Each structure stands twice: as structure tokens, then as C-alpha cells.
Amino acid sequence: HQGKSKEQIIEDISRGDIHPDRAQQYLDAILTKPATQDVVTYALRTDPDLQDLGEQLTKIGIHPDYLELHKELALVIPPVADIITMAVREVFTPEIAARFGQYEDFPAPLEEWGLKKGLSKEWSERYWAAHWALPSATQGFQMLHRGVIDRDDLDRLLRAQDVMPFWRDKLTQIAFRPLTRVDVRRMYKEGVLDEAGVYEAYLDHGYAEENAKRMTEFTIRQTLSSQAK
Known part of the structure; x- marks a missing residue:
């Protein structure tokens, strides 16, 4: 039927075994239609509220009992991995997320384009709250040392x-x-550290147990030698 007008096609159908009153209906039935997902995707882009989705789905033959099902499934739930990331970023603990300012600077276009992808405003906000780069653990330790944050933070x-x-x-x-090794020797000399404390201090420096014992013995002997002079 390439090159023919719609009227000519209807006429051809009517000349066959199809009753003329049903020719248009027959034509509608045999024409290629978009897949269900394509209809849903298009609706999200042009009508994010999905007001006309039911009508469009009916045109491609979706049973009326399942129109609400397709409308509900058009709205995306993020993958489990993303939900876990949101959880560890305190997105589901609004008071903590608000304290850290995670919802600040939320751009309005993100809501608009998120809806076109099937994301509700709530999920777009959660993605935004979870997207921020975090200080490294080392930076966190430095902030703790300087009293900028506490241990809970x-x-x-x-x-x-x-x-x-x-x-x-x-x-x-x-x-x-x-403690530095110099501090360890000074503290032992002044009686601030005892022999066990010296040993533990050298272990803290990463010495193997045997070498920590040797360093402890060295510190004790050096201290006694200096005191004998």
C-alpha cells in the first residue's frame, strides 16, 4: 500500500472480506504500533504527570485493568546499590542530612529532567543529597585533631x-x-613512663616485639648511664 492515501487503503480493505463499516477499525488493528515501554517513555518526556498515559496505552491494546499498573511502573525506583549509597550518606535520616546541608543547592532542572526519566521529585532530591564528594578519612582525622569535628562526626x-x-x-x-622515640626516652628518664610504658610506646612505632624489647632495654641502660655520670 506504499504511495496510497488513507482513503484508497480504506477502499481497498472494503473491497475485500472486511465490511466497509469495519474498514477503519481493521486498518487501525493492522498498523504497527509502538511498544508499551516506548509509549510510557514518550509520556514521561511530554506529560510527566502521565495524565494521558491511560488513553495512549488503550490505543495500543493494553487491557483497561492494567492501565494503573503501567502508570505505577513508569515511576522508577533506583537500583539497590544506589539505595545503599543513599542510606550510608544519611539520606534516609533527614535531620542528619539537613545538618550537613546535603539538600542545599538542589537545582530545579534536576526535578524537571528527573521526572522525564521517571524519577519522582523525592528520589531526585535523594540522589542529589547522596552525590556530594566526601572528605577523605585522613582529612577527617586532621579535623578531629584540630577540634573541628568530634568523634561522632x-x-x-x-x-x-x-x-x-x-x-x-x-x-x-x-x-x-x-610518642616520638626522643619523648619516650625523656619520659622514662623523668619517671612519666615505666618500663612497660616504654615497651608499649615502641610497639606503637611499629617495632616487632623482640626489637621493642631491645629498644626498651636500650632506653633503660642509656638512662641509667646518664644518671651515673
Whole structure:
């Protein structure tokens, strides 16, 4: 039927076994129609509220009982991985997210274009709240040292960095500098550290147990030698 007008096609159909009163209906039935998902995608781009989606789906033969189903499924729920990221970024704890300003500077176009992709305003806001770059753990330790944040804030940062609960307190413990070897010797000499404290201080420096014992013995002998002079 290429090159023929619609009227000519209807006439041809009427000359066949199709009753003339049903020719238009027959033509509508045999014409290629977009896939259901294409109709939904187009509706999201042109009518994000989906007011006319039911009518458009009916035209391609979707049963009326399933129109609401397709309308509901048109709205996207993010992948599980994204939801987990949102959770560790405190997106589902609004009071914490608000304290960190995660919803600030939300751009209006994101809502508009998010709707065209099937994202509700709430999900677009959650994506925005979770998108911010975080300070590194090292920067977090430095802020803790300088009194800019407290341990609770540091714990939240490590949580947002996906550090497992088991490791957070342990990482915090090694965030503090150990006593220098010079300080260890001075403190032992002044009686601030005892032999066990000296040994622990050298372990903190990363010495193997045997070498920590040797360093402890050296410190004691050096102190006694200096005091004997």
C-alpha cells in the first residue's frame, strides 16, 4: 500500500472480506504500533504527570485493568546499590542530612529532567543529597585533631566512606600520633613512663616485639648511664 492515501487503503480493505463499516477499525488493528515501554517513555518526556498515559496505552491494546499498573511502573525506583549509597550518606535520616546541608543547592532542572526519566521529585532530591564528594578519612582525622569535628562526626564520615563498623573505632585509634622515640626516652628518664610504658610506646612505632624489647632495654641502660655520670 506504499504511495496510497488513507482513503484508497480504506477502499481497498472494503473491497475485500472486511465490511466497509469495519474498514477503519481493521486498518487501525493492522498498523504497527509502538511498544508499551516506548509509549510510557514518550509520556514521561511530554506529560510527566502521565495524565494521558491511560488513553495512549488503550490505543495500543493494553487491557483497561492494567492501565494503573503501567502508570505505577513508569515511576522508577533506583537500583539497590544506589539505595545503599543513599542510606550510608544519611539520606534516609533527614535531620542528619539537613545538618550537613546535603539538600542545599538542589537545582530545579534536576526535578524537571528527573521526572522525564521517571524519577519522582523525592528520589531526585535523594540522589542529589547522596552525590556530594566526601572528605577523605585522613582529612577527617586532621579535623578531629584540630577540634573541628568530634568523634561522632568522624564515625559518620567513616560510615559514609563505607568503612565497616568493626574497623571504624580501630581506624580512629590509629589516627593519633605515637610518642616520638626522643619523648619516650625523656619520659622514662623523668619517671612519666615505666618500663612497660616504654615497651608499649615502641610497639606503637611499629617495632616487632623482640626489637621493642631491645629498644626498651636500650632506653633503660642509656638512662641509667646518664644518671651515673
